[in-house]
Amino acid sequence: MTSAPPLPHPPAGGTSTSPAADAVRDVPAPRRRTRIFALPEARWAAAALALFLAALPLHLLGAPAWAWGPLYAAAYVTGGWEPGWAGLQALRGRTLDVDLLMVVAAIGAAAIGQVLDGALLIVIFATSGALEAIATARTADSVRGLLDLAPATATRIADDGGEETVPGAALKAGDTILVRPGERVGADGRVLDGASEVDQATITGEPLPVAKEAGDEVFAGTLNGTGALRVKVERDPSDSVIARIVAMVEEASRTKAPTQLFVEKIEQRYSIGMVAATIALFALPLLLGAALQPTLLRAMTFMIVASPCAVVLATMPPLLSAIANAGRHGVLVKSAVVMERLGQVDRAALDKTGTLTEGTPRVTDIRPLPASGMDENALLTLAAAAEHPSEHPLARAIVDGARTRGLAVPPVTGFASAPGTGVTATVGGRAVAVGSPARLLGGRDDHPAAAAAELEREGRTAVLVGVDGTPVGVLGIADRLRTDAAATVTALSALTGSAPVLVTGDNPRAAARLAEEVGIDDVRAGLLPQDKVAAVREMEQAGRKVLVVGDGVNDAPALAAAHTGIAMGRAGSDLALETADAVVVRDELAAVPTVVGLSRRARRLVVQNLVIAGTFITGLVVWDLVGTLPLPLGVAGHEGSTVIVGLNGLRLLADSAWRRARDRNGR
Missing domain, CATH: 3.40.50.1000 (HAD superfamily/HAD-like)
Structure with missing residues (x-):
């Protein structure tokens, strides 16, 4: 968002301690979104992926190791150093996370000749970290950009009646500001005098501008209509509703319960158990006099077949397939x-x-008064002609309603608009007024007032149409239901x-x-x-x-x-x-x-895949512990289970999965 300059920081001497005030001070509004490759995680992940893709065809085509080995090594370094370092930092806090475990598993795979498997694992984890960083940065950009809604400056009225332009952040409770037509309100406050209609959809979500007059509350960042307002500031800009929205979004994002995949909920115990078992499988035979090379090979085989990457990959395909299908x-x-x-x-x-x-007001009711002698089309034609020069959302709804019916809208003369009241114009020699029933009827209690009140009770916005000072009908306008x-x-x-x-x-x-x-x-x-x-x-x-x-x-x-x-x-x-x-x-x-229904099916497939992956891992681990599991067979079993669960998850890519979720309403 670049329609307004950044909101200045509060003066250095300010002493607010509210979260909203901190949000305004600490969250400057940037002029553009964060670029993807401005993030180090994205740069490292892209480098690792490029190196891996360069090495892969050389490896598969049988090129000598010196051609693809350095490329794989560079992929290990570029993609693995950040998660590895983060894992070491977590380890210092006595936490063993899956990032460090995956880096160790990748290095272990390379140590026993499975360089390709290890590099693939590194690239997957680096890409995942980059995507998370990008999502976080984009959300922060948007939160900061919200502050652009509040104007950078405001017109403050001094005690002697003079006007001065001041930074919006310099306003304080008790100040009086002038809000001219078409300007955004500079601070939360209350109208002292003037009348206008204010579009406050950003704050309340109301589809139509709201009439404001003396005594009514207005919010910072809302858009003033055609009238001028004098507003007494009731809150410092750092405590405005806009600033509080920023603070609430950030607070909710920080305090929201940690989002974890099902497999990550058992990550700590599984990781610790796997590391302990690998160390024991390597150290105990050595202490009992076993040879180093076969012992190391057996321990590394155990690490490969027991690695949680198979479970991770068993979890991801159904969810990623569901994401692709939904997209x-x-x-x-x-x-x-x-x-x-x-x-x-x-x-x-x-x-x-x-x-x-739909978020767009439409004409829903056309009610000519019996004494007018008009039909619906004649009433709507008069109202559309009078409203045609206006830019008000109600006017656009009335004109669109006439066009939808194919009505010809005649030209007008003498158009005038009164904020909060309505419009007047001369149509075919007759004076036509269209606007608020309360203002145009002046408190009368008769048939037109009853018709308007009935529409308002039904949740419509009532618009009165008068000709030569006599009410001739009422229009009902509402946001149309999807x-x-x-x-x-x-x-x-x-x-x-x-x-x-x-x-x-x-x-x-x-x-x-x-x-x-x-x-x-x-x-x-x-x-x-x-x-x-x-x-x-x-x-x-x-x-x-x-x-x-x-x-x-x-x-x-x-x-x-x-x-x-x-x-x-x-x-x-x-x-x-x-x-x-x-x-x-x-x-x-x-x-x-x-x-939601597609997600529930994906969760069911995740459970199926975890059972399949768990069965394979358990069988291979038991074989390695009780007998002698050949490394190629262990790798084949491990990768085979991954292929099976991957294919199972890919079933959600089919359009039939979306149709089934839609037809069953997710049940």
């Missing part, structure tokens, strides 16, 4: 860990605007055993109407970002593994805090897309339960 069908799952976690969810929390709905929303709610209910929760910043009436249409009973409306996080944590404290589906900046903290987060990709904010664990690229909501 072909428009769902980007960011890692194997995420694919595994998707199958564990047992409660879903869905955003409203842009998730269950065609697959109800089916998605039903499928998620079947998958998780309970109906999803609706969590939205929109008003309670609109939320209740939509929830009734899709079959959701638990509705939580009018939520700010921190309220959504609180709702997620409340469900998780009750023992639930929560899936959050959203699309906006205001959803990002909840996406980060949830067990798993999925973002809608087409209109999703950068922050939501980077924070989420998966992205529905094509905006097909029905893909959410399908990918």
